[in-house]
Amino acid sequence: MASSGSGYDLSSSTFSPDGRIFQVEYAAKAVENGGTTLGIRCSDGILLCSEKPLVAGRMAVPASGRRVHALSSYAGAAVTGFLPDGRQVVARGREEAAGYLDSFGAPIPPTVLAERLGSYVHYFTLHGALRPFGASTLMAGYDTAEKRHSLHMVDPSGMSYEYYAAAAGRGRQSAKTELEKLPLQPGGAGVTLERGLVILAKILHMLFEEGRDKPFVIEMGWMGVRTGWKFSAVPDGLVKAAEVEAKKELEDEEGEDDEGEEMEE
Amino acid sequence: MASLYAPPSLRQQHDGKSAETRNLKPGEISSGTTIMAVCFNGGVVLGADSRVSSGTYVVNRVSDKIVQLHERIWCCRSGSAADTQALTDIVKHHLGQISIETGRLPTVAMAAHLMRKLIYGNKDNLMAGVIVGGWDPVEGGSVYNVTLGGSCVRQPFTIGGSGSSYIYGLVDAECRSGMNADECNAFVKKAVSHAMARDGSSGGIIRTVVVTEDGNVRSYTEGNKLPYGP
Numbered sequence: 001m002a003s004s005g006s007g008y009d010l011s012s013s014t015f016s017p018d019g020r021i022f023q024v025e026y027a028a029k030a031v032e033n034g035g036t037t038l039g040i041r042c043s044d045g046i047l048l049c050s051e052k053p054l055v056a057g058r059m060a061v062p063a064s065g066r067r068v069h070a071l072s073s074y075a076g077a078a079v080t081g082f083l084p085d086g087r088q089v090v091a092r093g094r095e096e097a098a099g100y101l102d103s104f105g106a107p108i109p110p111t112v113l114a115e116r117l118g119s120y121v122h123y124f125t126l127h128g129a130l131r132p133f134g135a136s137t138l139m140a141g142y143d144t145a146e147k148r149h150s151l152h153m154v155d156p157s158g159m160s161y162e163y164y165a166a167a168a169g170r171g172r173q174s175a176k177t178e179l180e181k182l183p184l185q186p187g188g189a190g191v192t193l194e195r196g197l198v199i200l201a202k203i204l205h206m207l208f209e210e211g212r213d214k215p216f217v218i219e220m221g222w223m224g225v226r227t228g229w230k231f232s233a234v235p236d237g238l239v240k241a242a243e244v245e246a247k248k249e250l251e252d253e254e255g256e257d258d259e260g261e262e263m264e265e
Numbered sequence: 266m267a268s269l270y271a272p273p274s275l276r277q278q279h280d281g282k283s284a285e286t287r288n289l290k291p292g293e294i295s296s297g298t299t300i301m302a303v304c305f306n307g308g309v310v311l312g313a314d315s316r317v318s319s320g321t322y323v324v325n326r327v328s329d330k331i332v333q334l335h336e337r338i339w340c341c342r343s344g345s346a347a348d349t350q351a352l353t354d355i356v357k358h359h360l361g362q363i364s365i366e367t368g369r370l371p372t373v374a375m376a377a378h379l380m381r382k383l384i385y386g387n388k389d390n391l392m393a394g395v396i397v398g399g400w401d402p403v404e405g406g407s408v409y410n411v412t413l414g415g416s417c418v419r420q421p422f423t424i425g426g427s428g429s430s431y432i433y434g435l436v437d438a439e440c441r442s443g444m445n446a447d448e449c450n451a452f453v454k455k456a457v458s459h460a461m462a463r464d465g466s467s468g469g470i471i472r473t474v475v476v477t478e479d480g481n482v483r484s485y486t487e488g489n490k491l492p493y494g495p
Contacts, residue, residue: 104363105378112367145372145403 013128023132024125027156030134031081035216036171036207037067038200039078039138040179041151041164043190045224046140047234048078049200051169051207053214068221068233072097074107075141076221076231080169081156082134089137089154092120110141114152114160122158132156136168140221142229149223171207178203193224197238201246218243297466298330299428299457300341302398303440303449304421308406308477309398310446312453313341314428314461315469315485326469335360337481338376338399339474343426344413348393356380372401377409377417385415396425400476428460428467435459446475454486458493 008014009022016022035051050067054060067086068078071093079086096116100108108116117137125132139152153168154160164184167175182199183189191199197220204218220234220242297318302311313330316323330342332353338360342349356379360371377397384393398408410423424436436456444452454471461467471486488494 103359103379103382104375106372106375109367109369115366145369 011128012125012130012132021125021157024157027125027132027134031136031156031168032170032172034080034082034135034169035067036167036169036175036204037078037080037136037138038175038179038203039140039151039153039163039166040182040191040196040200041149041184042193042196042224045193045222045226045229046142046149046151047193047196047200048076048138048140048221049204050078050080050219051171051204051216052219053216055214062217066219068219070221070231071113071139072101072107073230074144074223075110075113075139076223077140078138078219078221079135080138081136085133086135086137089117089121089133089135093117093137093139096120107142107144109143109145110139110150110152111143111162113141114139114154114162117154118158118160120158121154121156125156125158138166138168140223140231142223142231144229149229171204174207175203178206193222193226197234197242198245198249201239201242202249205243205246205250297428297464298343298426299424299432299460299464299467300330300343300396300426301424301429301436301453301457302341302396302408302422303444303453304398304406304408305444305446305449306405308400308446308475309408310449310453310473310475311339311341311396311398312457312471312473313426314457314467315472316461316467317346318466323468328469329472331472331474331483332357333481334376334397335364335371335399337370337401337476337478338373338397339476339481340376340380341396341398341425342393343395344393345391348391349395352380352383352391352393352395355383370401372403373397373399373407373409374401374404374419377411377419380411381415381417384411384413388413388415394425396423398476400478402478406476424456424460426460426467428457428464431463432456432460446477450475451492455492458491461491462494 008016012021012023035053037050039048048068052067069090070076075097077090077093096113097108121133124130133156137154142149151163152160153163153166165179182191218239220239222234223229223231300313302309311331315327317325317328332340334340334357340353359379360376364371380395380397394413395411400406408423409417409419411417422440457471470488473484475482
């Protein structure tokens, strides 16, 4: 859909005649160019996963340029899009969580943190001198008072929703199709963290096209029963094992498709 | 033989006044006080005397030293009346704001934390000791003692104010675990009566508030109907 800004897209403090703020939409485009980032609310925790294309070249240390960050003991975030902007949102999230703990003596409820990040991001969409954030932030949090975990996503407009599963970045459309197949809604069987590792690795490898996409590394962060609800990076060994399992399952599925074709002949 | 001459600094320390009144500015009003709060399974009972004094003059003999900070969170005030009123106003404001933002009842721990930050951060300019007690969905009933210096301690029951010095032995002996609301009520009234009998800065009536999930029940016991006293 080609949208001509013509004159109403120079500043985020200007509405277009049909009620759009083009700068915010352009910021969303920046997010669409970023590496695919996924999040799942599992029955026993939350998993955040980011595809990290190795764009910095062979001389860059693969583990650097992190996209998954801890915000506080019980909250973490994964960013995609314009990564330096994402870092800013993460920094603010850390301040909000620490400030809340300092003022009120309790960990910040994830719903409150998500809304605060939303307000912060939104502020940059109505200031003439500032540009909107070109990053979306997936946020995982555990509410220690209500004993409930939740996944949220804040987009460049400052809107935040709670999700059963979320995707942002390049491959989000296809990823959403795959995520929607999972039984994550209330009443569904749910997905465990352990299974979630493989599912997310599978989605990322499924979306990868040799030749079109740069080789990538997967970064994962989680929180759940097994971590005492504290957010941390998924150990490298488990990420690798999940990728191996994911690739194997993808090959098996391709094999099944081939068998089907042969039988039809 | 002890010297009859006391150097100037020592002379100022002991001139017959109580610890409460010594630190007050001239003319400042104290709630020389007895306050108390006790937890039971399902809530708390808060109690206080009603005397507000300025030196030997009783400014108000029926004052209300128990303040509501939020729907199910209350606070007993002791020390400078002005300081404690200012503190409770601020904490009430913050609790109201945060409960609207989070969409849930604030916890008693949160109220105590806010109080402690204010008292500790301004300890040079304040003379305030409070007992924060109430009910919240996370912990049920809980009681916190926030002292003059800004320390905050959670306890099953606690006493405070100038009159509390006289009843430490009594409350230690009388307190039993597993008391119900009525037993706690009687315990509070007995203890505060004894303090009022011995502390010149405590007197008047005993006001109590019983806080549970279902509501708050305010009550008072008249000065001539106290369980103990002249």
